[in-house]
Amino acid sequence: MIERKQEVRLRPVSFGGAMRIRRSETIASLIQRELEGMIISGEIGAGDHLNEAALSERFEVSRGPIREACRGLERSGLIRIVANHGAFVREMNAEEALELYDIRAALFGLAGKLLASRVSPLEIRRLSALVEEMEGTVDTDDINAFYPLNVEFHTLLVKGSENEHLINLVPTIDKQLHLFRRRGLVQPGKMRASNEEHKAILAAVSARDAAQAGALMEQHILAGKGRLLARLAEQQGAASGT
Amino acid sequence: MIERKQEVRLRPVSFGGAMRIRRSETIASLIQRELEGMIISGEIGAGDHLNEAALSERFEVSRGPIREACRGLERSGLIRIVANHGAFVREMNAEEALELYDIRAALFGLAGKLLASRVSPLEIRRLSALVEEMEGTVDTDDINAFYPLNVEFHTLLVKGSENEHLINLVPTIDKQLHLFRRRGLVQPGKMRASNEEHKAILAAVSARDAAQAGALMEQHILAGKGRLLARLAEQQGAASGT
DNA sequence: ATATTCGTAATTGTTGACAGTGTGCGGTCC
DNA sequence: GGACCGCACACTGTCAACAATTACGAATAT
Numbered sequence: 312m313i314e315r316k317q318e319v320r321l322r323p324v325s326f327g328g329a330m331r332i333r334r335s336e337t338i339a340s341l342i343q344r345e346l347e348g349m350i351i352s353g354e355i356g357a358g359d360h361l362n363e364a365a366l367s368e369r370f371e372v373s374r375g376p377i378r379e380a381c382r383g384l385e386r387s388g389l390i391r392i393v394a395n396h397g398a399f400v401r402e403m404n405a406e407e408a409l410e411l412y413d414i415r416a417a418l419f420g421l422a423g424k425l426l427a428s429r430v431s432p433l434e435i436r437r438l439s440a441l442v443e444e445m446e447g448t449v450d451t452d453d454i455n456a457f458y459p460l461n462v463e464f465h466t467l468l469v470k471g472s473e474n475e476h477l478i479n480l481v482p483t484i485d486k487q488l489h490l491f492r493r494r495g496l497v498q499p500g501k502m503r504a505s506n507e508e509h510k511a512i513l514a515a516v517s518a519r520d521a522a523q524a525g526a527l528m529e530q531h532i533l534a535g536k537g538r539l540l541a542r543l544a545e546q547q548g549a550a551s552g553t
Numbered sequence: 554m555i556e557r558k559q560e561v562r563l564r565p566v567s568f569g570g571a572m573r574i575r576r577s578e579t580i581a582s583l584i585q586r587e588l589e590g591m592i593i594s595g596e597i598g599a600g601d602h603l604n605e606a607a608l609s610e611r612f613e614v615s616r617g618p619i620r621e622a623c624r625g626l627e628r629s630g631l632i633r634i635v636a637n638h639g640a641f642v643r644e645m646n647a648e649e650a651l652e653l654y655d656i657r658a659a660l661f662g663l664a665g666k667l668l669a670s671r672v673s674p675l676e677i678r679r680l681s682a683l684v685e686e687m688e689g690t691v692d693t694d695d696i697n698a699f700y701p702l703n704v705e706f707h708t709l710l711v712k713g714s715e716n717e718h719l720i721n722l723v724p725t726i727d728k729q730l731h732l733f734r735r736r737g738l739v740q741p742g743k744m745r746a747s748n749e750e751h752k753a754i755l756a757a758v759s760a761r762d763a764a765q766a767g768a769l770m771e772q773h774i775l776a777g778k779g780r781l782l783a784r785l786a787e788q789q790g791a792a793s794g795t
Numbered sequence: 796a797t798a799t800t801c802g803t804a805a806t807t808g809t810t811g812a813c814a815g816t817g818t819g820c821g822g823t824c825c
Numbered sequence: 826g827g828a829c830c831g832c833a834c835a836c837t838g839t840c841a842a843c844a845a846t847t848a849c850g851a852a853t854a855t
Contacts, residue, residue, distance in 0.1 A: 337636050337838065363807070373840045374807090375617070382621055386628035394579045395807060395846055410716045413663055421659040474652045579808065605837070615810045616837090637816050637837060 338372055343380035345370070350389050350400055351489050361390065361398040388487045401490055405543055408491040412536035415484050416529045418477060419465075423512065423528035425472035427521040434471050435517050438464065442509050449502045457502050464509060468516075468528065492539075501538060508534065580614055585622035587612070592631050592642055593731050603632065603640040630729045643732055647785050650733040654778035657726050660719060661707075662771035667714035669758045669766035676713050677759050680706065684751050691744045699744050706751060710758075710770065734781075743780060750776065 346366075349355045361381060367374045381398045384390045390398045426434075441464045448456040469481050508531045515524035588608075591597045603623060609616045623640045626632045632640045668676075683706045690698040711723050750773045757766035 339838085340636070362805095364805090375839055375841095378807090379620065379624055379838095382624035382628075386624075394582070397807060407718070410718045413667070413716060414660070414718055414722065417659045417663040418656070420662075421655055425655070474655060476649070476652045476656055480656065581808085604835095606835090617809055617811095620837090621808095639837060 337376070339376040339379035339383070342366075342370055342372070342376055343383045346380055346384055347387065347389060347486075350384075351486060355400055357400050357402045357490060359400045361400070363397065387483055389490065401487075403487065403491040405491070405539075408488060408539065409536060411484055411488050412532065412539065415481070415488070416532035416536065418481055418484070419469070419532045420525040420529035422469045422472040422474070422477060422481070422525075423516070424521040424525035425474055425477075426468060427516045427519050427524035429473060430471060430516050430519065434467070435513075438467060438513050438516065441467070442506065442513055445502075445506045445509065449506050452499060452502070454499050454502060461505070468512070498538065505531075505534075579618070581618040581621035581625070584608075584612055584614070584618055585625045588622055588626055589629065589631060589728075592626075593728065597642055599642050599644045599732060601642045603642070605639065629725060631732065643729070645729065645733040647733070647781075650730060650781065651778060653726055653730050654774065654781065657723070657730070658771045658774035658778065660723055660726070661710070661774045662767040664711045664714040664716075664719060664723070665754065665758070665770035666763040666767035667716055667719075668710055669761050669763040671715060672713060672758050672761065676709070677755075680709060680755050680758065683709070684748065684755055687744075687748045687751065691748050694741060694744070696741050696744060703747070710754070740780065747773075747776075 346355075346361075355361070363374045363377050363381075366377045370377070381390060381392060384398070385392050389401060391401050392398045441460055445457055445460045445464070448454075448460065469478055472478065508527065512524060512527045512531060515527050588597070588603075597603070605616045605619050605623075608619045612619070623632060623634060626640070627634050631643060633643050634640045683702055687699055687702045687706070690696075690702065711720055714720065750769065754766060754769045754773060757769050
């Protein structure tokens with residue numbers, strides 16, 4: 312009997328082994344994060360069916376934690392669960408993505424208002440530094456450097472709102488948008504225009520002009536929606552033209 | 554052994570029995586809705602611990618479905634789950650409620666813009682009818698009649714946006730706000746003012762003035778936030794004065 | 796040949812038992 | 826008397842087996 316216990320200790324490490332170390336996190340939550348990464352990265356494609364038994368075997372855990380992880384993933388909007396049919400990676404069409412852009416714009420507008428009304432000198436300095444860094448990447452047309460800075464800038468803007476619910480909600484929307492397009496829609500040619508908008512936002516925030524900051528941030532996101540629309544029209548035109 | 558199987562068949566009906574009839578819905582989802590009702594109605598109070606074993610016994614199901622229902626409830630923001638400690642009905646303080654009001658206002662602003670840009674004559678008629686009905690309840694100062702009409706009016710405004718994500722998101726926020734205050738914050742004396750705002754919104758929507766409709770709907774919610782703030786200040790004043 | 800039905804396989808839903816974690820109480824040592 | 830240690834209890838986390846549902850394909854009838 313004791314030997315059997317040792318067998319358990321020696322069983323293939325994977326997730327079961329990780330749990331021996333830190334019990335503060337549950338296996339289900341670890342798997343949830345793992346699956347989330349696989350979905351965001353595209354390793355599991357849109358519409359794919361998540362087979363509980365297969366995942367259970369892959370992660371070397373029973374189906375219980377898998378099921379709980381899926382329920383959590385449904386919360387993020389990354390999968391949808393149909394009774395007696397299981398979990399499917401959500402398919403995001405253009406229409407849905409445009410809807411999410413509208414919501415994202417409204418939330419960023421709110422973030423802008425809140426941020427401008429309570430921004431600290433430190434935050435202004437950090438935002439300024441990011442805008443300057445981005446300006447450098449614009450000059451060298453280095454979109455791979457621009458992208459993470461852009462994400463950090465936006466994250467900082469939302470965090471600065473100090474509205475915890477907003478800070479939680481925005482990434483949820485963002486993850487869902489990632490389902491539609493892998494990478495951001497910042498095209499090489501649009502980097503300069505984008506950073507000009509950043510400068511305007513920074514100016515309004517620094518001036519503590521809540522209304523202006525909110526309006527600019529909303530427009531900034533809607534500009535992204537516009538670029539998506541343009542791309543879609545372009546693709547459709549190219550498709551029907553061929 | 555066979556007898557034991559029969560025992561299972563003959564066990565008290567409850568949820569297990571309901572499932573025999575309609576298998577389209579899972580036990581977990583039924584329990585989730587049941588628990589949601591208990592939380593919203595206040596039968597389970599804020600901060601209360603949801604004991605899995607106790608619930609399992611009460612609903613006469615095993616702990617599996619209970620756990621899944623809880624994971625779903627966490628999604629609605631009605632409970633929070635702490636590893637190795639279980640599920641607790643979320644405690645909503647004033648600060649959090651005010652945060653949610655801001656988000657609700659931003660989302661209603663978006664709803665207003667979208668609604669005004671695509672409203673149909675039928676929708677205008679239905680909204681008008683509601684405003685008129687509410688006017689009647691204002692005259693008789695009948696808040697119990699006013700309340701459901703007010704809810705329906707707001708629901709219709711959001712549905713009219715035709716943004717599915719928005720239509721799903723707003724009730725989630727609303728449920729969380731219910732955790733803070735059982736009933737809406739419409740006070741008897743404020744019914745008339747509230748319906749005046751409804752009239753202005755209706756006018757802007759009818760005129761298909763998106764910007765105006767958005768601004769008015771945002772203000773309408775923020776007015777509710779203002780009333781909450783006033784009440785809180787009042788209570789605090791009364792408390793410190795005593 | 797096509798549509799329908801039945802049976803089997805695959806998959807999800809549910810269960811009860813077991814393992815691990817956190818808490819509180821009683822005993823012991825200083 | 827007070828602080829610390831350990832043990833027992835209650836609870837959540839995980840597992841493997843069983844039940845129910847759905848999907849697929851072959852066989853049959855039209």
